[in-house]
Amino acid sequence: MLTVLAPGPLTTVQDRGRPGLAGIGVGRSGAADRAAAELANRLVGNAPGAAVLEATLGGLAVRADADLLVVTTGARCPGSPVHTAPGPLRAGATLALGTPPAGLRTYLAVRGGFAVAPVLGSRSTDVLAGLGPPVLRAGDVLPVGGDAGPFPAVDLAPGADPPGGEVTVRLLPGPRADWLTAAAREALAGPWTVTAESNRVGLRLTGPRLERAVDAELPSEGLVRGAVQVPPAGQPVLFLADAPVTGGYPVAGYVDDADVDRCAQLRPGQTLRLRR
Structure with missing residues (x-):
């Protein structure tokens, strides 16, 4: 134990x-x-x-x-x-x-x-x-379990520590990207600053205000880890491990799943760029 x-x-x-x-x-x-x-x-x-x-x-x-x-x-x-x-x-x-x-x-x-x-x-x-x-x-x-596999033969796994500066991740198109203006879709690349309101649910980002091209309400749709959702205030949220299963704001893009783990290591004040 x-x-x-x-x-x-x-x-x-x-x-x-x-x-x-x-x-x-x-x-x-x-x-x-x-x-x-x-x-x-x-x-x-x-x-x-x-x-x-x-x-x-x-x-x-x-x-x-x-x-x-x-x-x-x-x-x-x-x-x-x-x-x-x-x-x-x-x-x-x-x-x-x-x-x-x-x-x-x-x-x-x-x-x-x-x-x-x-x-x-x-x-x-x-x-x-x-x-x-x-x-x-x-x-x-x-409590600690008693079930484990063969005793590990590797005693060291060298690798880079999480970066402390600017991080760039890959962004895939989202199903509601057309709810943003053309200028907002360009601005989605950032740079964005991670805010202190971020947690396991998602990263709250601050930066240029993303203007909507569609003035309407969106019925709730499915959400997954990596979704970049744009609330009415125009400041995106990047969802992480404890993301809700549905959301009612447009999803403008998805961070490539292989890059979402890197986003989970970002601290408040760090800069994030979303490369299409």
């Missing part, structure tokens, strides 16, 4: 989420940076969908209640000697994550995965819908 000593600004349990349930109003959720979460699981020999901890802006402190094999990935936090290189966390030892200098979300995996009770087939915390295990608090004790 693992005891939470301090949860930091926000720490949740995440896995691959709840795919296939949008028809009954349940979003997928899951790790915001899927690549980092799956890398963490591979490094400790778990199945790719095992539950991990997603810490936002560091601050997480945990104590091992038994000998464990752990690793962190994603945003690199001071205080983690096991970042992208798994190592032991002995019984009674603590791991405390500082504030990452770049990036937003850090993933902590333990061999065997976190065996909290699943809800609708997933151990993910959906902060919008309120599904899954509660947001972690100091004093929470997390």
